[in-house]
Amino acid sequence: MRLNTTNPILEFNEHEEPLVDSLSAVVVVRDCLWVASDEVTSVERLSSTDGVTFNTHKSFALKDLIDLPAQGTDFDQEIDIEGLDHNDSYLWLVGSHSIKRKKVEKEGTTDKRIKRLAKTEIEGNRFMLARIPLVETEGRTDQQLARSTADSSNPDRTLKAGQLEGDEKSNALVEAIKGAEDGRGDSHFGNFLTIPGKDNGFDLEGLAVSDERIFIGLRGPVLRGWAGILEVSVNTADSFRLKLKDIGPEGRPYKKHFVDLGGLGVRDLCVDGEDLLILAGPTMNLDGPVAVFRWPGALKSSDQQLIFADGLERLVEVPNGIGFDHAEGMALVTDPKRLLVVYDSPGEARRISDRAVTADVFEFPGS
DSSP states (O other): OOOOOSSOEEEOSSOOHHHHHBEEEEEEETTEEEEEETTSSEEEEEEOSSSSEEEEEEEEEGGGTSOOTTTTSTTOSOOOEEEEEEETTEEEEEEOOOOEEOOOOSSSOHHHHHHHHTOEEOOGGGSOEEEEEEEESSSTTOEEEOSEEEETTEEEEEEEOEEESBOSSOBHHHHHHHHTTTTTOOTTTGGGTTSOGGGTOOEEEEEEEETTEEEEEEEEOOBTTEEEEEEEOEEOSSTTEEEEOOOSGGGOSOEEEEEEOTTOEEEEEEEETTEEEEEEEOSTTOOOOEEEEEETTTTTOOSOOEEOGGGSEEEEEEOOOSSSOEEEEEEEETTTTEEEEEEESOOTTTEEETTEEEOEEEEOTTO
8 A cells, every 4th residue: 555654634525524533443455445433334445646645435335235233223323333354355344242321411400311321222233243345346446345246366256245143132243152151151251241332341342354263352341451352253155144163162153362451452453464463442431541562473373362461562652632532443554564543533633624534654663
């Protein structure tokens, strides 16, 4: 990707306020930048002619590509996309899988506001792990998403959009965690499934895909300072419906990895060779330090892992604000190797206009 600045501008069509204010995931696919917001049901493609401003914005409505569990209901406003990646001609995405607690408004009586704080919602589109064919038509910047298409590199293969089995209340991953350990529920995460994400409940953020291995970060829960990373793999025999493979101990369809991030949760993940890069930030609804860590050799082992702080490399300190500039998405840029970070709730210094915002690019130490 051509990148001639450390503060690239992301410019969207017209007045796309939800995108400017709520970027939550990013991935670089050759000369295109793909981003997502946690408040809409689409993914966005951007490209650049000068390596500074990424525009030529095209939005792809996900209802045209996959089956949204809450489509047509009152909870069809967002998927809460918290991770994007690209692997083997597919764009992958993951929703937060989290329960939402109502925000307390300033209007109304104290009684009403206290009652509102007790209300939680399950928004069915959040229970989403999906992959969508990404095809290049006329050139490296004319990338498209399709529900089904022929594989240009293999005429005997058809690429089909697929998603993990689920409905408005849950999906196969959540049910596996609930049913683990002879139906008692997973001893680490089972009790957190009914707790809202912003309360240190179950809250997925970050996605990294390497061949058949899919790593999903957890913003929460953080367990005595340890952050969790789930690893799954899927069976694609029925391409439109992804099924979890039994890859974990005792035939469990997931593995658990724990990393000591000093009390921080996972905000995003990225594969770098045989290593895993971790964007770490505060769990719950907190402001605090943000940094990128390297987990060396994460992909070398097929076993569950527990990595102490001295087994991680702290690569980059990412700026953060109090109430603004929340780093949520990270992507690897090559030639030379750098990290691109996008922010939710950008501060005024990042907002170029009502439809444009800046990201940050960080050099790797020693690169």
